Amino acid sequence: MFFHEISQILTFFIFSVFLSTIILFLSYRLSYYNPNVEKVSAYECGFNPYEDARNSFDVRFYLVAILFILFDLEAVYFFPWCVSFSFLNANTIWGVLDFIVELIVGLIYAWCVGALNWE
Numbered sequence: 001m002f003f004h005e006i007s008q009i010l011t012f013f014i015f016s017v018f019l020s021t022i023i024l025f026l027s028y029r030l031s032y033y034n035p036n037v038e039k040v041s042a043y044e045c046g047f048n049p050y051e052d053a054r055n056s057f058d059v060r061f062y063l064v065a066i067l068f069i070l071f072d073l074e075a076v077y078f079f080p081w082c083v084s085f086s087f088l089n090a091n092t093i094w095g096v097l098d099f100i101v102e103l104i105v106g107l108i109y110a111w112c113v114g115a116l117n118w119e
Contacts, residue, residue: 060115064115064116067110070106
Protein backbone atom coordinates (compact mmCIF):
# COMPACT_ATOMS: atom_id res chain seq x y z
CA MET A 1 0.00 0.00 0.00
CA PHE A 2 2.74 2.44 0.96
CA PHE A 3 4.86 1.64 -2.11
CA HIS A 4 1.83 2.16 -4.36
CA GLU A 5 1.26 5.67 -2.97
CA ILE A 6 4.92 6.57 -3.24
CA SER A 7 5.11 5.24 -6.79
CA GLN A 8 2.20 7.47 -7.83
CA ILE A 9 3.88 10.53 -6.32
CA LEU A 10 7.17 9.58 -7.95
CA THR A 11 5.42 9.12 -11.30
CA PHE A 12 3.82 12.57 -11.09
CA PHE A 13 7.16 14.08 -10.06
CA ILE A 14 9.04 12.49 -12.96
CA PHE A 15 6.31 13.53 -15.39
CA SER A 16 6.35 17.13 -14.13
CA VAL A 17 10.15 17.36 -14.38
CA PHE A 18 10.04 15.89 -17.88
CA LEU A 19 7.25 18.23 -19.01
CA SER A 20 8.90 21.33 -17.54
CA THR A 21 12.20 20.41 -19.20
CA ILE A 22 10.52 20.03 -22.57
CA ILE A 23 8.66 23.33 -22.21
CA LEU A 24 11.82 25.16 -21.13
CA PHE A 25 13.83 23.67 -24.00
CA LEU A 26 11.16 24.50 -26.58
CA SER A 27 10.77 28.05 -25.32
CA TYR A 28 14.46 28.70 -25.86
CA ARG A 29 14.59 26.82 -29.15
CA LEU A 30 11.47 28.25 -30.80
CA SER A 31 11.55 31.82 -29.55
CA TYR A 32 12.55 34.61 -31.89
CA TYR A 33 15.42 36.72 -30.53
CA ASN A 34 15.60 40.20 -32.06
CA PRO A 35 17.34 42.68 -29.73
CA ASN A 36 17.53 46.38 -30.49
CA VAL A 37 18.70 49.42 -28.57
CA GLU A 38 15.29 50.17 -27.10
CA LYS A 39 14.69 46.62 -25.88
CA VAL A 40 18.03 46.19 -24.17
CA SER A 41 17.93 49.58 -22.44
CA ALA A 42 17.62 49.77 -18.68
CA TYR A 43 13.88 50.36 -18.80
CA GLU A 44 11.50 49.42 -21.59
CA CYS A 45 9.06 52.20 -20.73
CA GLY A 46 10.86 54.70 -22.96
CA PHE A 47 12.54 57.05 -20.49
CA ASN A 48 15.66 56.94 -18.37
CA PRO A 49 15.38 56.65 -14.59
CA TYR A 50 15.16 59.93 -12.68
CA GLU A 51 17.37 59.06 -9.73
CA ASP A 52 19.79 56.45 -8.54
CA ALA A 53 18.26 53.01 -8.06
CA ARG A 54 19.82 52.75 -4.60
CA ASN A 55 17.56 55.40 -3.04
CA SER A 56 15.67 54.08 -0.07
CA PHE A 57 11.90 53.93 0.14
CA ASP A 58 9.93 55.17 3.07
CA VAL A 59 9.39 52.50 5.73
CA ARG A 60 5.64 53.12 5.62
CA PHE A 61 5.60 51.79 2.06
CA TYR A 62 7.00 48.46 3.24
CA LEU A 63 4.67 48.38 6.23
CA VAL A 64 1.56 48.95 4.11
CA ALA A 65 2.76 46.36 1.58
CA ILE A 66 3.33 43.73 4.29
CA LEU A 67 -0.04 44.47 5.89
CA PHE A 68 -1.74 44.17 2.51
CA ILE A 69 -0.12 40.81 1.84
CA LEU A 70 -0.93 39.62 5.36
CA PHE A 71 -4.63 40.49 5.27
CA ASP A 72 -4.99 39.44 1.64
CA LEU A 73 -3.56 35.98 2.29
CA GLU A 74 -5.63 35.54 5.43
CA ALA A 75 -8.76 36.29 3.42
CA VAL A 76 -7.94 33.27 1.23
CA TYR A 77 -8.47 31.00 4.26
CA PHE A 78 -12.15 32.00 4.37
CA PHE A 79 -13.06 30.40 1.03
CA PRO A 80 -12.70 26.73 2.07
CA TRP A 81 -14.48 27.50 5.32
CA CYS A 82 -17.41 29.12 3.50
CA VAL A 83 -17.71 26.26 1.02
CA SER A 84 -17.69 23.52 3.66
CA PHE A 85 -19.58 25.38 6.40
CA SER A 86 -22.48 22.91 6.52
CA PHE A 87 -20.10 19.97 7.07
CA LEU A 88 -18.14 21.48 10.00
CA ASN A 89 -18.45 20.43 13.62
CA ALA A 90 -18.53 22.76 16.63
CA ASN A 91 -14.78 22.63 17.30
CA THR A 92 -13.97 23.72 13.77
CA ILE A 93 -16.45 26.58 13.88
CA TRP A 94 -14.99 27.82 17.17
CA GLY A 95 -11.50 27.60 15.67
CA VAL A 96 -12.53 29.67 12.67
CA LEU A 97 -14.27 32.21 14.90
CA ASP A 98 -11.05 32.45 16.94
CA PHE A 99 -9.15 33.07 13.70
CA ILE A 100 -11.61 35.83 12.75
CA VAL A 101 -11.30 37.47 16.18
CA GLU A 102 -7.50 37.40 15.97
CA LEU A 103 -7.67 38.90 12.49
CA ILE A 104 -9.95 41.71 13.67
CA VAL A 105 -7.76 42.40 16.72
CA GLY A 106 -4.71 42.60 14.45
CA LEU A 107 -6.50 45.03 12.13
CA ILE A 108 -7.63 47.21 15.05
CA TYR A 109 -4.09 47.21 16.44
CA ALA A 110 -2.61 48.24 13.08
CA TRP A 111 -5.23 50.94 12.78
CA CYS A 112 -4.69 52.30 16.31
CA VAL A 113 -0.90 52.35 15.96
CA GLY A 114 -1.30 54.34 12.75
CA ALA A 115 0.27 51.80 10.44
CA LEU A 116 -2.40 52.45 7.81
CA ASN A 117 -1.98 56.25 7.75
CA TRP A 118 -0.10 57.57 4.74
CA GLU A 119 0.67 61.18 5.63
